[in-house]
Amino acid sequence: MNIKFKLTIMSFLQFFVWGAWLITVANYWFGTKQWSGAEFGAIFSTLGLSSIVMPALTGIIADKWINAEKLYGILHILSGLALLYIPQVNDPVTFYWVIFAAMLCYMPTISLSNSVAYNILKNNNFDVVKVFPPIRVWGTIGFIVAMWITNLSGNKASANMFYFSAIAAFVLGVYSFTLPKCPPQKLISEKASIVEKLGLNAFKLFGTYKMALFFLFSMFLGAALQLTNMYGDVYLSEFASVPEYADSFVVKYSTIIMSISQISETLFILAIPFFLKKFGIKQVMLISMLAWVLRFGLFAYGNPVDGLWMIILSCIVYGMAFDFFNISGSLFVETSTDSKIRSSAQGLFMMMSNGFGAFFGGLVSGIVIDTFFTHNGQRDWHNIWLTFAAYALVIAVLFAVMFKHKHNPDEVENVTH
Template sequence: MNFPTKFRLSLMMFLEFFVWGSWYVTMGTFLGNNLLAKDQDISLAFSTQSFGAIIAPFIVGLIADRYFHAQRILGVIHLIGAGLMYLLYSSTDFSEFFPVLLFYMILFMPTLALVNSISFNQMKNPEKEFSVIRIWGTIGWVAAGFLISSLAWDSQSGLTEGLLKNTWIMASAVSVVLGLYSFTLPSTPPRAKTSGEFKLSEALGLDALALLKHRNYAIFFLSSILICIPLAFYYQNASPFLTEIGLENSTGKMALGQVSEVLFLLALPIFFSRFGLKKTLIVAMLAWAIRYVFFAFGDADSGVWMLLVGIALHGVCYDFFFVSGQIYTDSHAGEKFKSSAQGLITLATYGIGMLIGFWAAGQISNFYLQIDGSHQWNSIWLIPSGISLLVLLFFISFFKEEKVKPQP
């Protein structure tokens, strides 16, 4: 892959994850502070990601693998998304906010599979090339977090003045830029051939479900669902947790997790080739269990180092599991259904697994809500740590080591 193509794909990833990172990390804090939402409301808001991810394979399978160029779909979605972000900025209560967010996430979640598909379409060896492109998505997320904290939108004074709502305007503006830029990306035409006879299973991208006939991939798919249950606790609770215990510039500090993503993305190709897929995924799941133990016993004073280490472990958790899983999925997808296969793993992770996780996190957070409005956070964090260990034991027991063979 030549440098101009690398640059174009890297900028696409940067903008894609800048848009998401502009509002996602702080949404729980925003809802509680600006719209006075309850724990169950915040859980419901985060669940929109899962509903979008569950629908994503059908949208991607229908339009990207069979009928339309992926880069054009990406552009249209982000232009529409920019308008929806502005409506979220204008919302004054949760009942007005929620349906707009749901519609936005149904549109946005397929773009995670689309940017992967556009990238893989230009690669001859994804195992080595994809990390270099994907790392710019992480940098985009970090840039959004640092910008929010540098503008003090998430500070105590910023929260008092309601400045956190500006994250939605920032996301809207960058969505416009990405929407227009998408039409200039490398051409990614549909791969699957259409025949005269219409088949609903093909149109909805259900042919990618054939991947589950492979026993090892089915174990990986199930493990992906299960490990995303504890992951949802981090996305939903981390920002409110750090804000509640009094950690200043929490959004900027949470961006340390993405800084570690950059480092571990660079290390991933070496670790992946030396130790193989199974050991890479095992390290990721073990890191999940450890990070929640650090959260359970850390605090904003002498134990702040435990919080920072827990945040920094995000790079291992995310890169070694999600990016490895995307590469593994691409290796099994074959030529015809690359986009819908990425949509399938999006369904497993951001969809089914996190939908269960967000619901569980909301219920558990509410259960450990105290009379003064604070939470018993050590009890809350030990639960996802235990779940992570159980998933790890399941994966070690049933998944057999497999060499990943890149597809053309």
């Protein structure tokens, strides 16, 4: 089988596993199980917790002891077992621990899938920069296809979404053992300290005001990154309680509407080089923050009939909000850190945004929604989204005022080519 095709299948299944339940789990939690919102926030915090430590630990294991493709397969099989057990769970505390176990195994496979692909492409003399992006796009397609299957099969609120995910995880786990071998690189010195091995030496960047500020804002904005993944689908589904919207396309096919966000994500990636060269890294990050304000604000005022355009526009804006922050932030780290700790610094960026940010965002949002915006089991989505929009606006204003970075077109040109 063609190498690029094999990696395309891997990328597709990697994100199919996630897409089968990530966007729709709130419907299962609030609708089918009738559990509370505060505890639901903790469920999404497991993504952050798992992203803080596990990628570094599995990276060390793959670098020293076991083939990356085998470790990748083992982790997917283990996450599949946890996902397979979820439908048997009947209390929120057990649900939390089982989904946490699944995420401890799944989250590190995101970076491992990149490592495996890079390794295999390099060993087969492919131009990674040219060949990898079209392969990675199939990951987003896999995520979208999983969302559509979950919705169109009538399972956006049923336990079957976890079965879909588990089956895909098992298939990918077994399939990964057929991939070309990716033996340990043993790039980490035996004499290296545990701090160096875990990539924690990048924490010394907090000693620089500008970098400390950047990582702090990464965490604060990272708290917003998963909010619409957490609550978007259930927000649209709960329009069913309003008689005039009960039979609308949005209510029936909420997951398909939400998939516009992922489609938009693939398109905005193509626009990033233009925006970076034209406006610079700081301005692109600021555009991302303002896009989050729009994302939440449009949800606050949208509805399935005359406000449908707002919901769709919110989903389109998501691509800009998500991509512009992640890629321009990564680019800032690339151009502002010493080459000796650059990989660790990139890991720290992901740890602050997708780790600590996602953890606190999931935990705090669940408590805030349950305490202030839930009355007699009904969630006040208008004010929930306005609160999230206000949060993003405060972050954007503070970032614009406090973060100083001069635009250098040549700097951007050198990194993006």
